[in-house]
Amino acid sequence: MQRVGQVMSRLSVCLYSFHTIGDALTLMKEKKVTGLPLLNDQGHLLGMVTKEQIFEKGLERFSAETKAIDYLTTRFFPLKEDALLEDVTDLPFDIYPVLNNLEEIIGVVTKNSLIQAYLQQAQLRRQELEAVFDSAHNAIIAINKQGIITSLNPAAERPTRSTKEEAVGRFLNDVIIPTGLLDVVRSGIPEFGAKFQVGRRLYISNRTPIIRDGEVVGAVGVFQDVSEIEKVLQELRSVKQLNEELQTIIASSYDGLIICDGQGEILRCNPAVGRILEVAWADLVGRSFKELVEKEVFENNIIHLVRKKDGVVSLLERTFDKHTLVITGNPVYDEEGDIIKIVINIRDMSELLFLREALEESKQLSEKYQSQIAQMRNNQETSPEWRSCSVIMDNVKDLATRVSQVDSPVVLVGEQGVGKEDIARLIHSKSKRAQAPFYKLNCGSLPNHLLEIELFGQEISSDGTKRKAGVFELAEKGCVYLEDVGKIPLSLQGRLLRVLQNKTQQVSDGKKSIPIDVRIIASSTTPLKDLVENGLFRLDLFFSLNVVPITIPALRERKEDLIPLVLYYLEQNNKRHGLEKVFSPKAVRLFLSYPWLGNIREMANIIERLVVTSNQKLISEREVDHVLYQKENSALRSVTVAGVIPLKEAIDDLEQQLVRLAMKQYRTTVKAAEALGVNQSTVVRKLKKLKEMQGNETESR
Numbered sequence: 001m002q003r004v005g006q007v008m009s010r011l012s013v014c015l016y017s018f019h020t021i022g023d024a025l026t027l028m029k030e031k032k033v034t035g036l037p038l039l040n041d042q043g044h045l046l047g048m049v050t051k052e053q054i055f056e057k058g059l060e061r062f063s064a065e066t067k068a069i070d071y072l073t074t075r076f077f078p079l080k081e082d083a084l085l086e087d088v089t090d091l092p093f094d095i096y097p098v099l100n101n102l103e104e105i106i107g108v109v110t111k112n113s114l115i116q117a118y119l120q121q122a123q124l125r126r127q128e129l130e131a132v133f134d135s136a137h138n139a140i141i142a143i144n145k146q147g148i149i150t151s152l153n154p155a156a157e158r159p160t161r162s163t164k165e166e167a168v169g170r171f172l173n174d175v176i177i178p179t180g181l182l183d184v185v186r187s188g189i190p191e192f193g194a195k196f197q198v199g200r201r202l203y204i205s206n207r208t209p210i211i212r213d214g215e216v217v218g219a220v221g222v223f224q225d226v227s228e229i230e231k232v233l234q235e236l237r238s239v240k241q242l243n244e245e246l247q248t249i250i251a252s253s254y255d256g257l258i259i260c261d262g263q264g265e266i267l268r269c270n271p272a273v274g275r276i277l278e279v280a281w282a283d284l285v286g287r288s289f290k291e292l293v294e295k296e297v298f299e300n301n302i303i304h305l306v307r308k309k310d311g312v313v314s315l316l317e318r319t320f321d322k323h324t325l326v327i328t329g330n331p332v333y334d335e336e337g338d339i340i341k342i343v344i345n346i347r348d349m350s351e352l353l354f355l356r357e358a359l360e361e362s363k364q365l366s367e368k369y370q371s372q373i374a375q376m377r378n379n380q381e382t383s384p385e386w387r388s389c390s391v392i393m394d395n396v397k398d399l400a401t402r403v404s405q406v407d408s409p410v411v412l413v414g415e416q417g418v419g420k421e422d423i424a425r426l427i428h429s430k431s432k433r434a435q436a437p438f439y440k441l442n443c444g445s446l447p448n449h450l451l452e453i454e455l456f457g458q459e460i461s462s463d464g465t466k467r468k469a470g471v472f473e474l475a476e477k478g479c480v481y482l483e484d485v486g487k488i489p490l491s492l493q494g495r496l497l498r499v500l501q502n503k504t505q506q507v508s509d510g511k512k513s514i515p516i517d518v519r520i521i522a523s524s525t526t527p528l529k530d531l532v533e534n535g536l537f538r539l540d541l542f543f544s545l546n547v548v549p550i551t552i553p554a555l556r557e558r559k560e561d562l563i564p565l566v567l568y569y570l571e572q573n574n575k576r577h578g579l580e581k582v583f584s585p586k587a588v589r590l591f592l593s594y595p596w597l598g599n600i601r602e603m604a605n606i607i608e609r610l611v612v613t614s615n616q617k618l619i620s621e622r623e624v625d626h627v628l629y630q631k632e633n634s635a636l637r638s639v640t641v642a643g644v645i646p647l648k649e650a651i652d653d654l655e656q657q658l659v660r661l662a663m664k665q666y667r668t669t670v671k672a673a674e675a676l677g678v679n680q681s682t683v684v685r686k687l688k689k690l691k692e693m694q695g696n697e698t699e700s701r
C-alpha cells in the first residue's frame with residue numbers, strides 16, 4: 001500500500017512574506033514543483049502559492065516584484081505523509097502540502113501525481129490478484145446476473161472439464177453441474193461448505209454473491225478439491241485406530257513392556273511391568289532407566305548394553321523374590337540409523353514355568369479322564385450281558401475294538417460257546433458300518449447247494465432279471481459273519497476268495513459282476529491253518545481271510561470270569577422264572593473246578609436247569625454235582641461198554657446214539673442241542689452225517 005510520503009516531492013525550501021512572485025517561480029522551477037507553501041514568520045503554514053493561481057490572475061497585471069503572498073490561496077488541504085493513497089485521491093485540490101508527524105512541512109504533492117501513483121498501485125494489485133486467481137489451487141468461477149461465466153481460473157478447468165476460453169461467456173449450466181451458484185445469484189444469500197462430487201473427486205464450495213450498489217450483479221464460487229484431504233483424513237482415522245489398537249495391545253500384554261527414548265528416558269510402560277516388578281508402573285514414565293538400575297529394580301542397564309551392541313540384547317535377571325526374568329531390549333532406528341527408541345520386553349519365566357507345570361498337570365488329567373471315558377464307553381458298548389473280568393478277555397476286547405476301526409477281515413477262533421459271535425457283533429457295533437446290517441450265516445449247517453444260494457444268491461428268472469440276493473448283497477455296507485467258515489466246501493471257496501479280493505461277485509452264471517461293499521468276519525472252532533494243512537481250506541483264501549486272527553480262550557482258561565458269569569446267569573434265570581435261588585458256597589466251588597467243555601453256552605444251560613429243577617431256595621453242592629456230572633438217572637445215562645473197540649469208533653457210535661435219542665425225545669434240533677449241551681448247528685451237522693451214513697448203508701444193501 002503506497003502512502004503520500006512516497007509520492008510527494010520533498011522540499012527544502014518554502015516561501016515567506018518577503019518572497020516576490022519572481023522568487024516563487026524561480027524556486028518552483030528549481031525544485032520542479034507546481035506550487036510552494038507559504039509560511040509566516042513563526043513558521044506556520046498560511047497557504048499555497050501555485051503556478052495555476054498565478055496564471056489564473058492573468059499575466060497583464062503580472063509583475064515579478066509583486067509579493068508572492070498576493071497570490072496566496074488559502075483553499076488548501078495539508079496531507080499527512082503516512083496517509084494512504086486511496087484515501088486522498090478524491091480530494092478537490094490540485095496541490096497539497098505534506099506534513100510529517102511533527103506537523104512540519106516536508107514536501108508537496110499534486111493531485112495528478114497522487115492519481116497516477118494510485119492508478120499504478122491499482123494496476124499492480126490487479127496483476128497480483130490475477131496471478132493469485134490463476135495460480136489458486138482452488139477452482140474459482142464467477143458468473144454475472146444472467147448466469148454467464150465471466151471468469152474461470154485454471155484450477156476450475158478440471159471440475160468443469162473445459163478450458164477457460166471454452167467456458168467464459170457460456171451459461172453456467174452448460175459447463176458445470178451443480179448449479180448452486182445460480183441460486184446464490186437469485187437469492188443473494190451466500191452459501192458455505194456445500195459438498196458435491198464430480199467423477200471421483202469431492203469438492204467443497206463457498207458461493208458468494210457480488211453486490212454492487214446494493215444490487216446482486218453476479219456470484220463467485222470457490223471450489224476446493226477435498227478428495228486428497230478426505231484421503232488423508234481416512235488415513236488419519238486408520239492411523240488413529242491403529243494407535244488405539246497398539247495402546248490396547250501394549251496395555252493388555254502379559255509381558256512387561258517399557259518403551260524408552262534413545263537415551264533411556266521412559267516414555268511409556270504397561271501394567272504388566274507393575275505386576276512383575278511390584279512397582280507403581282504409571283510413575284515410571286518420565287524417569288530414566290538408569291534410575292531403576294540405581295534403585296536395584298534391575299541389575300543391568302539394558303539401555304547401555306543395547307546402545308553398545310547396537311542391536312537386540314537379551315539377558316536373564318532375578319527379582320528380589322527370586323523370580324527369573326528374561327529381559328530383551330530392541331532398538332528402534334530412525335532414517336539416519338540412529339537409535340531413537342528402545343523397547344524393553346520383560347517376561348517372568350517363573351510364571352511361565354508354573355503355567356507349563358499346571359498345563360502339563362491338566363493335560364495329564366484330561367488324558368486320564370479321556371481314557372476313563374473311552375474305557376467306560378467300551379464297557380457300555382459291549383452287550384449289557386457281557387461279563388468278563390479276566391485280563392485275557394480284556395485283551396481280546398481291546399484287540400476287537402481296535403480292529404473295528406479298520407475294514408480288514410477278521411477270523412475268530414475258539415471252542416464252541418466261548419463268545420465268538422458276541423465279539424463279532426462288538427466289532428460291527430463299533431465300526432463305521434454300525435448303522436448298516438449285520439448278517440450271520442452258519443456255513444456248517446446247510447447242504448452245499450443251499451449254502452451257495454445263501455452266500456451268493458440265485459437267479460430266479462431265466463433271463464437274470466429276478467434274483468434272490470446272497471448274504472453279501474443283503475449286508476450292503478454292513479458286515480457278514482461267516483460262522484464255521486472252515487465248513488465251506490472247497491467248491492465254493494474260490495467264489496468267496498473273489499469276493500474278498502475283487503470286492504465283486506459274479507452273478508448270472510458269471511456273465512455279470514456286481515460290486516460288494518461289506519466287511520467279513522469269520523469264525524472257526526478249528527484253527528484255519530490246521531484245515532489248510534489237511535487240505536480242507538484253500539491256502540489263498542486263508543491268506544485273504546486270516547488278516548486279523550483273534551483267539552478267544554476257552555472258559556476254563558480264564559477262571560476269573562467264572563464267578564461273574566455264574567452270578568449273572570443265576571440272576572437272569574431268577575428274573576426270568578420269578579425265583580430267588582442261590583448257590584451254596586460249596587456248589588460254587590464245584591463250578592470253579594468243572595472243565596466247561598461247552599463253555600459259556602453250557603454254563604447258561606446248566607444254571608437254567610439247576611434254577612428251574614431245584615426245589616429249594618439254596619441250590620446245594622449235591623444238586624450241582626449231579627447236574628454237572630450227570631449222576632441223576634445214572635442208569636439211563638450210563639454208557640455200557642460191551643467190548644474193546646477203537647476209541648474213535650466208540651465215540652462216533654455214542655455220538656450217533658445220543659443225537660438220535662435227543663431228536664426222538666425233544667423233536668427239534670434247538671431243544672435237542674440244549675439237552676446235549678451243544679450248539680444247534682452241531683446237532684444239524686451230526687444229523688446230516690447220520691442221514692448220509694444211512695443213505696450209504698441203504699445203497700450198499
Ligand SMILES: Nc1ncnc2c1ncn2[C@@H]1O[C@H](COP(=O)(O)OP(=O)(O)OP(=O)(O)O)[C@@H](O)[C@H]1O
Nearest residue numbers: 385386387388416417418419420421422600601679
Ligand atoms: N462274556 C460273556 N458274558 C456273558 N455271556 C456271554 C459271554 N460270552 C458269550 N456269552 C454268551 O454265551 C453264548 C455263546 O456265545 P456265542 O454264541 O457268541 O459263542 P460262539 O463262540 O459263537 O459259539 P459257536 O461257535 O458255538 O457258535 C451266547 O448266549 C452269548 O451271549
